[in-house]
Amino acid sequence: MFRSEEMALCQLFIQPEAAYTSVSELGEAGTVQFRDLNPDVNAFQRKFVNEVRRCDEMERKLRYIEAEVHKDGVHVPQVKEPPRAPNPREIIDLEAHLEKTENEILELSHNAVNLKQNYLELTELKHVLEKTEAFFIAQEEIGIDSLTKTLGTEEGGQQAATRGRLGFVAGVLQRERVPAFERMLWRISRGNVFLRRAELDKPLEDPTSGNEIYKTVFVAFFQGEQLKSRIKKVCTGFHASLYPCPPSNTERQDMVKGVRTRLEDLNMVLNQTRDHRQRVLASVAKELASWSIMVRKMKAIYHTLNLFNMDVTKKCLIGECWVPTADLPNVQKALADGSNASGSSIPSFLNCIETDEEPPTFNRTNRFTRGFQNLIDSYGVASYRECNPALYTIITFPFLFAVMFGDLGHGLIMALFGAWMVIKEVSLAAKKTNNEIWNIFFAGRYIILLMGCFSMYTGLIYNDIFSKSMNIFGSSWYVPYDNDTLEKNTAFTLDPKDSYIDKPYFIGIDPIWQTADNKIIFLNSYKMKLSIIFGVVHMIFGVCMSVVNYNFFKRRYSIFLEFIPQVVFLCLLFLYMVFMMFYKWVAYSTMSEDQAYTQGCAPSVLILFINMMLFSSNEPEPGCKEFMFENQGSIQRVFVLVALCCIPIMLFGKPLYMLSASKKKHSKTESSNGSVNPGIEMQEQTDIINSQPQPKASASHDHEDEPFSEIMIHQAIHTIEYVLSTISHTASYLRLWALSLAHAELSEVLWNMVLTFGLKDANYIGAIKLYVAFCFWALFTLAILVMMEGLSAFLHTLRLHWVEFMSKFYAGLGYIFQPFCFKTILEQEDEE
């Protein structure tokens, strides 16, 4: 955890027959990251393209089957034990099986569609017959009526009567299209078509898509053949299905009967088909999950094999991979298992090779540390073997958060939430959701738990529980007045001289301050100092971490030329300021005998510090001293001068050292060995490597081949940044004060504005008001104080770590180790 794992670049020599099984074993182990040995070969020209295509085809089939299964709402059981990648013989079986299943399902659904089409037509016909029944009866009556009416008066009536019955067309149409259809009929016939329609109450099922459609039965009466053909054209245009409808009543009734029996038969057949399909799908669904895992694993294996290189003699495959040195035995074992499983005679073997290339960064994490490591990695992945700030972040992060969030009650809520997630970890992790906010919370469950716990501690020290204080250990203040004085005056400022028992409150802030009017003045000075103290300690800690790095990377000169001046600079100026704060706390007292150390003479630490930097001085009040102790002025002067002297060391030290070192080294030629050239035979490997020096400059030898001027510029930027940042970063830690103050005030305001509403009643109605007020108060506490304030405190803490702490030592130039692992591959695809 402190440093990333040591990595080794290894070469794998695998027999082609054993390659598949070996890679499968490695994927199960998940400890190696393969490198692409043919980056210039495009994806379609690689060796195992055909196999990848086969996998793609199988995946497509699986997707089709899955879609069908989902359409029928069959439950797909999860696999408990994910299956291993199938061996080549099983692949063929699987392929055949998939093919068969797909065809079966295809055929079944085709049949089902046909049957349904039939069924639909018959139902529609049935409806047409039933509905038109009514029209015809009505029409006949109307016809007779109109006949009798018009007989005497109009000639047209007679004509109609002579022509006998009108022709008609019956059919079914989608309901939305009816108005347009009607209008069209009107237009083509100039109003000579008589349209009757009735809506079907029950929706019909579309055979292909399975959607429900509402339809309308219509009957169009007209005169003449010409009109009939036109109407038919319109009907086809509107996708109306027309059905023959015998004009006579009895025929119609016979037909209805026939249709009904046919419908019943069809229904039976349909049910049988449905049952059969259900059975097939259910049997497929059982295997579906494990099949899809198998296929995905196969695909991943072939993709990996594509990264390999073929030996010239075509006798073995060569692969290159990064392996954590601690896992080498596992890899060996996996390889041995792989070749055993394939039954090949020649074992595959592993060969570590030297390289100049920067290995990937791999921090082994467990579920506790992963969240913290993610915080660091999102800033930048650590350079290889750099010390890892995540280790310290585990505590400093929740702690600094808690300084801002300090409240016992809110901390308790947060801790309970975190604890719930931690305890229910297993069952919650099993439930995969796509809710991003929840996933973020869940990934940071240990962070939340620790943040809650630390907030409880700081809340205890701040003596804040939902903005109220508890007096557990007895306040250190007492009231020195008698009843008369108390009655006559309305407000008092207690004088520490007569009302303080000379012993501070046992733990944290005295509860008397909670009710005091000048609480903020006191808390401000306390919290401001607190944040500076922790800021300076945190930064010094960060600077000290850089020693560890310099030491590890064998840059001893940097310790003297960079670290020591930096730390001296920081200590002499800022640690001294911290010292002044403590000294002021200890030395100045209202009870002091010496007049120079009483309340009125206490100097402001900030003004003293500014004067120290500017070499100026203030005239002290009469009877007071400007400084806190003897010789402080001269000591300060020395401190500032020494600190200033450190700046040129930081600025010129390293570049000059590099210059002289490079002169010394000039005669020596560096022998560098490169990453292995692809396609070489193993026994010749060493010769070839030596004959091909790698031109790439590696990162660990930075600066060395850069010109002096560039080093100088780098160093100047670095120095200026450091010197300025000490001031700005110290000021930046004041956000601890600001946020903690804001949090305390906000929670007090919320209590006074909302909850007090329920407490100010002198009778029992107050209880009901309290019930309502508490509800609102609780909701606001959760939403504003815990969620919003928590989020803002979290972001500020993150900034304090990324910028103020990590800038002191962290390079973060590495790249992450991404092992070839079936588990991660499957999880990623699940998320998609």
Add this chain to the structure above:
Amino acid sequence: MACKFCGPKLSLCGLILSVWGIIQLTLMGVFYYIEAVALLEDLPLEEEGGHHTIEGFIHKVEVGYSQNAYNCWIAALLYVITLVISGHQFWMNNRSSVSM
């Protein structure tokens, strides 16, 4: 019995809220009962142009404390009722989802 009127989320919300309410209001009642100074600000004291004697004032404050203590406990009791109702709802929701 199947009077299900809130969904799973609302009933869970009510459950958590009422547990919190019961704990906090009971504790607040206890603190009012032992007359904690920190809660002095939240007492129902009518401002009637100042009090006359210290004893009178103290008496009034004591009455206020005990009044608030009882109010807190009554409110806590109301939350017990809420707890029962939302617990019942929660149970109904769970049962119906299981049976489905």
Add this chain to the structure above:
Amino acid sequence: MGASFVPITIFTVLWGVVGIVCPIFAPKGPNRGIIQVVLMLTAATCWLFWLCAYMAQMNPLIGPRLDNETLIWIAHTWGNPYYNGTK
């Protein structure tokens, strides 16, 4: 000097035990280092935090300003020498 011996000892010993003694007895295993660092840092930060709060109140330079109602009540509940005398 308003320091009292008892609380300082208690807290220093408490966090000293957490930060120095506990890491020695941390369970063996791959995570031993992490546990040790976690304990030590926790102890250091918490101790320093408490110390700051304690020292900031050791020699108070200002006193709290309270209105008389609060004061009467404080005198009543927390007790004061005059109050008991005049009653």
